[in-house]
Amino acid sequence: MNRAAMTASQKDFENAMNQVKLLKKDPGNEVKLKLYALYKQATEGPCNMPKPGVFDLINKAKWDAWNTLGSLPKETARQNYVDLVSSLSSSLESSSQVEPGTDRKSTGYETLMVTSEDGITKITLNRPAKKNAINVEMYHEIMRALKAASKDDSSITVLTGNGDYYSSGNDLTNFTDIPPGGVEEKAKNSAILLREFVGCFIDFPKPLIAVVNGPAVGISVTILGLFDAVYASDRATFHTPFSHLGQSPEGCSSYTFLKIMGPAKATEMLVFGKKLTAGEACAQGLVTAVFPDSTFQKEVWTRLKAFAKLPPNAMRISKEVIRNREKEKLHAVNAEECSVLQERWLSDECMNAVVNFLSRKSKL
Ligand SMILES: CCCCC/C=C/C(=O)SCCNC(=O)CCNC(=O)[C@H](O)C(C)(C)COP(=O)(O)OP(=O)(O)OC[C@H]1O[C@@H](n2cnc3c(N)ncnc32)[C@H](O)[C@@H]1OP(=O)(O)O
Numbered sequence: 001m002n003r004a005a006m007t008a009s010q011k012d013f014e015n016a017m018n019q020v021k022l023l024k025k026d027p028g029n030e031v032k033l034k035l036y037a038l039y040k041q042a043t044e045g046p047c048n049m050p051k052p053g054v055f056d057l058i059n060k061a062k063w064d065a066w067n068t069l070g071s072l073p074k075e076t077a078r079q080n081y082v083d084l085v086s087s088l089s090s091s092l093e094s095s096s097q098v099e100p101g102t103d104r105k106s107t108g109y110e111t112l113m114v115t116s117e118d119g120i121t122k123i124t125l126n127r128p129a130k131k132n133a134i135n136v137e138m139y140h141e142i143m144r145a146l147k148a149a150s151k152d153d154s155s156i157t158v159l160t161g162n163g164d165y166y167s168s169g170n171d172l173t174n175f176t177d178i179p180p181g182g183v184e185e186k187a188k189n190s191a192i193l194l195r196e197f198v199g200c201f202i203d204f205p206k207p208l209i210a211v212v213n214g215p216a217v218g219i220s221v222t223i224l225g226l227f228d229a230v231y232a233s234d235r236a237t238f239h240t241p242f243s244h245l246g247q248s249p250e251g252c253s254s255y256t257f258l259k260i261m262g263p264a265k266a267t268e269m270l271v272f273g274k275k276l277t278a279g280e281a282c283a284q285g286l287v288t289a290v291f292p293d294s295t296f297q298k299e300v301w302t303r304l305k306a307f308a309k310l311p312p313n314a315m316r317i318s319k320e321v322i323r324n325r326e327k328e329k330l331h332a333v334n335a336e337e338c339s340v341l342q343e344r345w346l347s348d349e350c351m352n353a354v355v356n357f358l359s360r361k362s363k364l
Helices: 002-022 029-044 057-067 074-098 103-107 136-151 172-176 182-203 219-226 253-261 263-270 278-283 296-308 312-344 348-358
Strands: 112-117 120-125 156-161 208-212 229-233 237-239 289-291
Touching (some): 002 029, 029 057, 029 074, 112 136, 120 136, 136 156, 136 182, 172 348, 182 219, 182 312, 208 219, 219 237, 219 253, 229 278, 229 296, 237 278, 253 263, 253 312, 278 289, 289 296
Parallel strands (some): 120 156, 156 208, 208 229, 229 289
Antiparallel strands (some): 112 120
């Protein structure tokens, strides 16, 4: 009897492991850690591995989850794993039944909303609960959306944010997903991703407009120098706290900001991390126009719809004439900024700043 139950449980365990691979929705980090811990306990018994170092955030979280299970018997861990997967499968299935074919699914983007209407392709950063922080998936999706927009039949392209923030910049948890090659490989991959991401903005062929609906931080600010117009709500702020984060400027801002506002003002922002109000950013040339938050959407979209009626080829060619002679320079600046950052990401200053944010010791 006992033996039959154990055999059945082992089979269920294997089925459950397969079911996890087939889950359509990500169950979230907390659940994934529980699954990991139960799997390790069920297959290897109690955790007797040395505790990973403080910077090895992912392995430390895994170790903590496993270690918490103490001396839980292997069979119980196996059963708990099976129960957790079964509850997970039914809850994820039922939630997808409640919202069949939502907008996000139909557009094929997880972190963005992309619409095309009235000659305008609108790309909306859509992680409002995380202040539209740009995670790795969002970097890839923005590049995909820009490539699609460059070829669609819209005249202009707009980037904006959903919720109270435009974007809080790079998602600092991007730094916690360390590949087998360690932090050096992570820094190298991030530099490659960043270079490709910024390159898409440098090369974007149509008028590109930022509708800055709220505060903007880090890379969401620096790339504004590559936009053709920037409209801001008077609630928006512009903040590039690179020194606070042990990092250095990107998005070609080491070149564009100097041209836009001059070296003294650019240094205040990029080196000393001075946060600008929308009015200040407009006075310094980073922002095209500022509108009261209460009428922001109405005024901006009226203006954009009028722009989108202009002859698209003329706009595209005018942008080419204005921007093309700078392109080579911008790509060179982008490459240099990424290689400097690759080193910075490995510095104690940067690692401490990320750990402080993740352990909620510091906010901007
Ligand atoms: C691979 C390419 C790299 C490119 C290099 C790019 C560099 C940069 O962009 S540097 C700038 C990085 N950004 C930051 O340092 C901002 C960090 N965030 C904050 O300081 C604050 O969250 C805030 C001031 C933006 C907002 O504060 P508050 O209004 O108090 O809201 P919360 O802190 O409670 O945020 C809500 C929720 O969102 C999460 N979150 C916000 N920003 C980020 C972020 N940048 N990365 C990761 N997560 C972020 C925050 O953790 C909260 O999450 P929960 O605790 O789960 O609710």
